[in-house]
Amino acid sequence: MKSKINRRKSLNQLTSSLAGISCFTGCGTLFENKKHSKELAADLVVIGGGLGGCAAALSALQSGLTVILTEETDWIGGQLTSQGVPPDEHKWIESFGCTQSYRRLREAIRKFYKDNYPLTSKAKQATHFNPGNGTVSRICHEPKVALKCIESLFNPYLIEGKLKLLKRVIPISAEVVLDNIKAIQVLDIENNNSIVLTGKIYADATELGDLLPITGCEYVMGTEGKNQTGELHMPKKASPSNQQAFTVCFAIDHKENEEHLIEKPVTFDYWKEYIPNITPAWPGKLIDFTYTHPSTGKAKRLGFNPTGPHKSGIINLWTYRRILSKENFLPSSKLSDVSLINWPQNDYLEGNLTGVSLEEKQSHINKAKQLSLSLLYWLQTEAPRDDGGNGWPGLRLRKDIMGTPDGMAKYPYVRESRRIKAITTIIEQDCGVENRKLILGNNNQSSKAKNYHDSVGIGHYQIDLHPTSEGDNYIDFAALPFELPLGSLIPRRLNNLIAANKNIGTTHITNGCYRLHPVEWNIGEVAGFLAAEAIGRSETPKAIRQTRKSLISFQNKIQKAGVEIHWSQLKS
Numbered sequence: 001m002k003s004k005i006n007r008r009k010s011l012n013q014l015t016s017s018l019a020g021i022s023c024f025t026g027c028g029t030l031f032e033n034k035k036h037s038k039e040l041a042a043d044l045v046v047i048g049g050g051l052g053g054c055a056a057a058l059s060a061l062q063s064g065l066t067v068i069l070t071e072e073t074d075w076i077g078g079q080l081t082s083q084g085v086p087p088d089e090h091k092w093i094e095s096f097g098c099t100q101s102y103r104r105l106r107e108a109i110r111k112f113y114k115d116n117y118p119l120t121s122k123a124k125q126a127t128h129f130n131p132g133n134g135t136v137s138r139i140c141h142e143p144k145v146a147l148k149c150i151e152s153l154f155n156p157y158l159i160e161g162k163l164k165l166l167k168r169v170i171p172i173s174a175e176v177v178l179d180n181i182k183a184i185q186v187l188d189i190e191n192n193n194s195i196v197l198t199g200k201i202y203a204d205a206t207e208l209g210d211l212l213p214i215t216g217c218e219y220v221m222g223t224e225g226k227n228q229t230g231e232l233h234m235p236k237k238a239s240p241s242n243q244q245a246f247t248v249c250f251a252i253d254h255k256e257n258e259e260h261l262i263e264k265p266v267t268f269d270y271w272k273e274y275i276p277n278i279t280p281a282w283p284g285k286l287i288d289f290t291y292t293h294p295s296t297g298k299a300k301r302l303g304f305n306p307t308g309p310h311k312s313g314i315i316n317l318w319t320y321r322r323i324l325s326k327e328n329f330l331p332s333s334k335l336s337d338v339s340l341i342n343w344p345q346n347d348y349l350e351g352n353l354t355g356v357s358l359e360e361k362q363s364h365i366n367k368a369k370q371l372s373l374s375l376l377y378w379l380q381t382e383a384p385r386d387d388g389g390n391g392w393p394g395l396r397l398r399k400d401i402m403g404t405p406d407g408m409a410k411y412p413y414v415r416e417s418r419r420i421k422a423i424t425t426i427i428e429q430d431c432g433v434e435n436r437k438l439i440l441g442n443n444n445q446s447s448k449a450k451n452y453h454d455s456v457g458i459g460h461y462q463i464d465l466h467p468t469s470e471g472d473n474y475i476d477f478a479a480l481p482f483e484l485p486l487g488s489l490i491p492r493r494l495n496n497l498i499a500a501n502k503n504i505g506t507t508h509i510t511n512g513c514y515r516l517h518p519v520e521w522n523i524g525e526v527a528g529f530l531a532a533e534a535i536g537r538s539e540t541p542k543a544i545r546q547t548r549k550s551l552i553s554f555q556n557k558i559q560k561a562g563v564e565i566h567w568s569q570l571k572s
Contacts, residue, residue: 050078052524053205059528100562209418422505424487
């Protein structure tokens with residue numbers, strides 16, 4: 001049967017949709033001289049090893065399933081690791097508002113620092129220790145520490161043979177018969193081998209929803225258009241190619257009185273003069289300390305000073321996503337501040353990662369790297385200083401932090417994916433403060449979003465959309481603490497596919513608050529539990545939701561496992 005997947009008439013080949021493949025880490029000649037397929041089987045096949053994929057695999061393993069987990073890069077963990085981004089979270093995160101397993105991961109990260117780093121006594125005693133003291137999050141940390149903590153969760157299952165972990169592989173085709181996925185073919189990028197993966201349930205936990213086109217699952221990209229959704233802040237025009245910017249992140253430290261200038265990027269002169277073509281207008285050049293404030297739409301000045309507070313009292317970008325703070329470590333350790341650069345200034349707006357050819361996709365990634373390198377070079381040579389000078393030549397690119405030869409993250413920070421056409425689509429009217437007040441009446445004082453009878457999780461973040469590739473500036477406004485409906489994880493047609501990342505049934509607008517770290521983990525965790533429930537009952541995920549008794553039983557099980565499904569701690 002080694003070649004059987006290629007002979008079936010029902011096979012959906014990827015030859016007409018190369019956009020489903022990412023070669024960010026280098027694919028070589030992707031389809032040339034591909035070696036014969038081998039086969040692997042498990043109860044659940046999870047494609048994509050980001051936060052959602054890891055959570056899905058873990059909950060399924062804990063439920064007694066065998067699991068195959070694939071990852072495009074050599075680091076599992078997605079947003080926290082290969083993309084390099086510390087968690088964006090809500091203000092109650094230390095007490096409630098996430099799953100217990102997500103909170104355990106956060107505490108494991110803190111414990112790793114306390115067990116292995118030369119911390120000051122104050123840092124060791126801190127209940128809510130923040131390694132970087134970054135202002136964006138209550139726990140800003142290095143990608144490699146998150147990686148170690150996530151890997152440790154899987155070690156017992158790898159040893160027992162319950163989990164097969166395949167790194168550096170990408171999905172390339174699928175076999176689908178009568179709305180059931182029978183197999184997924186993946187490509188081993190390193191060895192150019194194809195592998196056929198079979199399971200009872202499949203989870204798409206890829207960063208871009210890569211299983212959707214190759215399985216024929218109906219999906220949406222970009223903006224739906226106001227006429228379709230009725231959302232208050234939805235752009236008027238529907239456009240699949242109107243997608244949020246992505247960012248290639250990097251990490252730097254600062255060595256006073258040293259020079260660590262990188263080679264001038266090839267396209268530096270282009271990016272130095274680049275003005276985003278967006279509406280409302282960006283207030284000048286992208287590489288500058290003035291940007292559009294997301295909420296007000298007005299120009300706002302930011303500061304940058306790696307040596308201390310900014311003199312004018314404005315926000316210091318150095319501390320914004322700082323992932324190591326020297327204040328936390330003994331002076332004898334000589335550990336320095338390290339800052340993760342994911343700013344408005346390196347958001348890439350010139351094209352998308354979905355809906356384009358493989359070649360165009362790779363071109364955009366390369367250009368995004370050039371933008372990030374150009375930002376660093378500008379910081380080193382031209383950025384205005386408090387003392388009237390220009391540039392900090394002591395800024396040093398920390399390749400070791402990102403685990404790459406060029407110092408750039410292993411994978412772009414993705415804000416917007418393909419989204420399934422789901423049984424339930426979450427709209428702004430369900431969770432946006434202003435839009436919900438309009439439909440419920442101005443006297444409504446509810447502190448929570450729409451209640452779903454099939455809720456399987458909760459989350460909170462403002463609706464935060466970065467500028468788009470077709471000229472929309474920030475869309476950023478308040479959202480209510482929201483619930484996660486099970487129907488948003490389930491496609492309308494396919495029977496054994498579950499969405500397990502930011503590819504769930506949101507709109508362009510609501511994706512802005514459902515896309516962040518704790519919610520992605522919640523989505524994946526529920527996907528794994530749902531797979532176990534469906535397999536255990538010999539039912540489809542759709543049937544679990546549709547039968548009231550089965551749904552309530554499932555909700556009870558996940559609550560016992562530590563998944564919060566309602567905001568019971570908040571008063572209405």
